[in-house]
Amino acid sequence: DTAVSQTPKYLVTQMGNDKSIKCEQNLGHDTMYWYKQDSKKFLKIMFSYNNKELIINETVPNRFSPKSPDKAHLNLHINSLELGDSAVYFCASSSWEGGLSYNEQFFGPGTRLTVL
Amino acid sequence: GNSVTQMEGPVTLSEEAFLTINCTYTATGYPSLFWYVQYPGEGLQLLLKATKADDKGSNKGFEATYRKETTSFHLEKGSVQVSDSAVYFCALSGTGNTPLVFGKGTRLSVIA
Numbered sequence: 001d002t003a004v005s006q007t008p009k010y011l012v013t014q015m016g017n018d019k020s021i022k023c024e025q026n027l028g029h030d031t032m033y034w035y036k037q038d039s040k041k042f043l044k045i046m047f048s049y050n051n052k053e054l055i056i057n058e059t060v061p062n063r064f065s066p067k068s069p070d071k072a073h074l075n076l077h078i079n080s081l082e083l084g085d086s087a088v089y090f091c092a093s094s095s096w097e098g099g100l101s102y103n104e105q106f107f108g109p110g111t112r113l114t115v116l
Numbered sequence: 117g118n119s120v121t122q123m124e125g126p127v128t129l130s131e132e133a134f135l136t137i138n139c140t141y142t143a144t145g146y147p148s149l150f151w152y153v154q155y156p157g158e159g160l161q162l163l164l165k166a167t168k169a170d171d172k173g174s175n176k177g178f179e180a181t182y183r184k185e186t187t188s189f190h191l192e193k194g195s196v197q198v199s200d201s202a203v204y205f206c207a208l209s210g211t212g213n214t215p216l217v218f219g220k221g222t223r224l225s226v227i228a
Contacts, residue, residue, distance in 0.1 A: 033215055041154075041203055041223075045215035056215060090159060092216075104150070105209075105216055107160040 003027050004108040006091050012114045013081055021076045021111045023091030030095055031055075032074035033105065034066060037088040046089075049074055081115045088112050118143045122206045122219035129196055129226050137191040137222045139180075139206035147208040149173075149182050149189040150216065154203045163191075163204070196226045 004025045013019050025032065034046040048056035052068040063079045074091060091108040122139040129135060141147065151163040151173070164173030169184035178193045189206060206219040 035215075041221040043160075043205065043216075043218040043221070045217075048215050058215075092160075104162060104165060106162075107152075109159040 004091055004093055004106050006089075006108040006111050008111060009109065010112050010114075012116065014116055015081055015083060017081050018077070018079045019081060019113070020078070021089055021091075021113070023074045023076070023108055025072055025091075025093040025106070025108075027093055027106060028095070029093040029106075030071055031093060032068065032071075033092040033094075034074065034076050035090040035092060035107075037090060037110070039087070043090070047074075047076075078113075081113075083115050086113055086115045118147065118208055118210065118217045120206050120208055120217055120219040122204075122222055124220065125203075125223040127222060127224045129224070131198055131226055131228050132195045133226075135191070135193040135196045135200075135224065137204055137206075137224070139189045139191065139219060141187050141189065141206075141208050143187075143208055143210065145210060147210055149180070150207045150209070151178070151180055151189070151191050152205040152207060152218075154205065154221070156202070160205065196224070198226045198228050200224060201226045 007022045031050045033048045037043045046060045047066045049068045065077045068074045088110045090110045092105040094105045119142045148167045150165045152160040153163045164175040166173040166182035172181045180191045203221045203223045205221045207216040
């Protein structure tokens with residue numbers, strides 16, 4: 001059973017289009033994340049949701065809009081795609097156990113977005 | 117803010133060679149430290165973790181010790197295999213469900 005899944009795996013589209021990436025986790029976690037990995041493999045947090053509420057938005061352009069219909073899903077919608085949006089987008093999830101517990105995150109396989 | 121610095125790659129080693137990938141961090145409080153691995157064309161997998169000072173994380177022959185005095189979490193393996201070829205990321209997390217802060221990744225290539 002896949003723990004964190006993303007669709008699609010590959011997405012090729014033209015500049016100016018609007019596209020969505022879906023993420024689902026079956027781990028029962030309450031927190032989900034979107035990370036962006038650029039062409040140099042650098043990974044950076046974009047958004048974080050806890051119990052369907054946005055808790056972190058790291059200076060991401062307004063064209064990116066995450067939506068969390070329930071705790072198991074966190075989708076990423078991107079408007080007016082630009083060349084610079086080409087990257088691999090990773091979804092992740094974790095569970096907050098309280099206190100000083102560590103934060104092990106489980107990652108999806110990634111979605112490679114190519115904007116032409 | 118929190119940050120992670122790891123040695124730049126690529127690193128190319130012969131099979132059975134000793135591996136060290138350096139990682140140092142800057143953080144407030146008591147972060148947890150992780151090494152993630154990304155095999156070609158795949159997502160990230162947790163390789164090992166350490167949640168407090170002097171903890172040693174280990175998995176698949178890899179080890180890393182959480183050194184608070186030197187703010188380091190270096191990854192080591194005594195004898196690498198071709199199948200270890202991947203990109204390795206050092207990361208840290210504060211308490212709670214804070215996002216991971218990653219280093220820039222180190223690409224390891226192991227040749228037979």
